[in-house]
Amino acid sequence: MLSSLIFIPLAGMLLVMMLPKNAKWAIRWTSVAVSIPPLVISFWLTWQFFVNHASSAAMAFVEGPYDWIPLLNVQYYLGADGISIPLLALTGLLSTISLLASFGIDKRVKEYFAFFLLLEAGMMGVFVALDFFLFYIFWEVMLVPMYFLIGVWGGPRKEYAAIKFFLYTLFGSIFMLVSILILYFTAEPHTLNMMELIQSGSTLPHTLQLVCFAFFFIAFAIKVPVWPFHTWLPDAHVEAPTAVSVILAGVLLKMGTYGMLRISWPMFPEAVRYFSFWIALLGVIAIIYGALVSMAQKDLKKLVAYSSVSHMGYCMLALGAVTSVQAITGCMFQMISHGLITGALFLLVGVLYDRAHTREIAVFGGLGSKLPVYSGIMVFFSMASLGLPGMSGFVSEFMIFVGSFAALNKVMVGIAVLGVVLGAAYMLRMVQNVFLGEFNLSKWGGLTEINFRELVTVVPLMVFTLWIGLYPKPLNELMQATLEHLVTLMAR
């Protein structure tokens, strides 16, 4: 079942490549159609997991391990647990939505959709791989379509943004590669099986554990991105086409935190405890720094991009609170919720940009009177982003604060709470400037309301945001056993 999540998009990519270049609509609809089965399967697996496997921390839907390259002990080994299942569903959902949102792409359509499907295959692969080598391959495979998607279809500084993204991530990956090799050769018998390495990793000598942890941390921190490794993110986000930004914020950033939860934390518990204060501190810096920089942005998309830095900071804060199940659960909630909310915000910014061809906050005003539906949805997600109770952002932030307050330095968490206030400040300022106030009829009189296709892309995200906000219990139950087990692993 898990393999199909990877290979259906891959087969779809080949299918799209075989279509004639000028059949633009055929290419668009084929791609969306191809992304539906992974979406359905990922939700069906989530349901199956909820019903049958949620009570245990063991891997479900396991495939393999089958030998792939026997000489290097590389295996094809897939599985999913409470950490990966919700992220798979998120990936499935956002992929279909992003493909739908890409219909506006009008040049080199075939290449665009082919790369997009390759990207989807890579993302799914990262979340299900249980063999280190396989994980690394999917991790890297994703970079190539991303490089092309930003570089060919991006904004004015696309070449700079694309290569910066590529180099930054590759720089992180090479540290991961060294660490994988060291783990491989220190494990007896040599293995790349993550499940076995989680068992043996905690027995590494102290220094080696710290070194390996640090190497993995660099790789994942660049992806999250943790301050001070975040500088690729605003460039990539601003230059990338809308749908790519959605995937970047919604799924790719989660890979960093997923890697930490899946690999670094259970594998190097001693190192995590050793560094926990500093990890949390980096989180707090990201929260405050991201929020302050967001406040100063003139460009709508940049504002959302920097708010991502701030929101992912909450995840890092929670990850610093090693011993608290609540904080880690909050971290998972924040990953999902940020994926939904920020994904939607990027979609909405894209909707406005398609019509107005500018994203500068200062040139708008009073859009609420002209575009009531659009403005309503945008305000809804702005509220969700600033953590209004009743929406998913509140649930996750609340859990993180409660969990980390008990586990970490209270002053530090206190400072982090300020981030919520700052978040409200930049979001409300944006809402005020764009949607309230005087409407410039002569300039923006021609703007049209959000259309049906665009509504289809954001409404599911609204539903999930509200659902998690109002009734978080099912999602919590989905992950609980896995996360409790994770905390016991970290307490070793």
Added chain:
Amino acid sequence: MDFQLPHVDFRVMAPELFLFAWALVVITFDLGTKRRSGSATGYVALLGLVITGVILSITPEGAGFGAMFYNDAGSLFFKVIFLGAAFMAIGSSFGIMERKIQHHRGEFLGLILLSTVGMMFLASSNELLSLYIGLELTTIPLFVCAAFFKDNRLSVEAGIKYLIVGAMSSALLLYGISFLYGLSGTTDLLQMRVNIATTHLTFREIGLLPMLSVVLLVAGLGFKLALPPFHQWAPDVYEGAPTPVAAFLSVGSKAAGLVAFAKIMINGLQVFYEDIMAPNDWGLLVGILAGAAMVWGNVAAVRQTNIKRMLAFSSIAQAGYIMIGMLALNDIGLSSVSFYMFTYLFANMGAFAIVAIFEDKTGSTQIKSYSGLARTSPFYAASMSVFMLSLAGIPPLAGFFAKYYVFAAAIKMAGSNEIHQWLYWLVGVGLITSVFALYYYANVIKTMYFTPDESPYKLPLSLPGSAVVLIGLVGVILFGLMPGPVMDFASAIPAAFGLIAP
């Protein structure tokens, strides 16, 4: 003392003998048709390589002329690489044969085939003098090939430069070999290992002489492999030489240098690597050169605007990566080197084939003239991107597995013993510089894909050239997804060199 004739068995040398004869056939064929053979000569040469491959597959393993000529897993593996490189180089030279050297096809192809014979001979020789002869037979035809455009200033310069550097490096090598002979009393590599092993304690007393011979050997082979500081010839020669010749130099000639290095340094001087000689270990010396190759090759490549010069610096850097595996010297080190060379064959020959086709069409080798190629020639642009990504080591392409294997070998060795810990640093240098490498490889992709304008050129699909690109493409992807069988084959090589898992 009775003089015994060595055991002679021509069967083990059959592929070399056949290819040698075929090279003469190719030259005669072109002469016989009064230079009007057209592209038929090229196909005859390709056919010869295929037949040689078939003969190679049925050639028995074992010794041929005493201990001089020896067929083992290692020589078989490298002979496949040499034949592949010659095949792809000839396949991509149909363009220049039609336009620039239409009156000298026979000589051109014959020389490439003769050079291939030299490489194959080298891969099988287990004795210093025959090894040296093999190396000379490899390079001397290539001096001529490099200068083949005789009314082109750059090409002539390339030929002269390569000749002088080649002669110089051969002299250094020969000088080093003479010292080795003096120290061990034999030119047979296996016997030399034994002799040195029994007398190496006294070696420490003489100290200077073994060191001098090692330095001379490293310098001589360093020229062949273009390891800094012996690399300056490479960019100029690659730029000036006909593109298929540059391709053949970068793969075939490099692989030949590697074989020679492995034969002399590992097979002959293996004991030098044991603890007793650790302080003046040649490994560290070569390690420094390899590190310099990766740093200088990758940094200098970033600034190149000519794609042939860029590929020249890239090949200098790639030699550095290959040497990491060589220096690991454990049970997987040499197999990682062989596998690396195998994947490099497809990626680099494929890339050069596209450069050759582009040059035939447009006359330009500037990277910026590739701008917008993705719109007009999607097959070539996509293939070029795949080759660049494979050279940069992005999975799941073959180049990634090669890099991984090489690094794995080095890390395994570094972890096994205190005195090998410097290998960690070498791997570190390799990893950091591979980020630089991505920049200039991606730059080619950027040029082809990211501009909105269409390229004014449309590259035609033509038979031998496109087929070479396709072979490269299939190789890079296939051996990326399924590296297992080739790795298994390569894993038999270290045992043939007496390197067995401890």
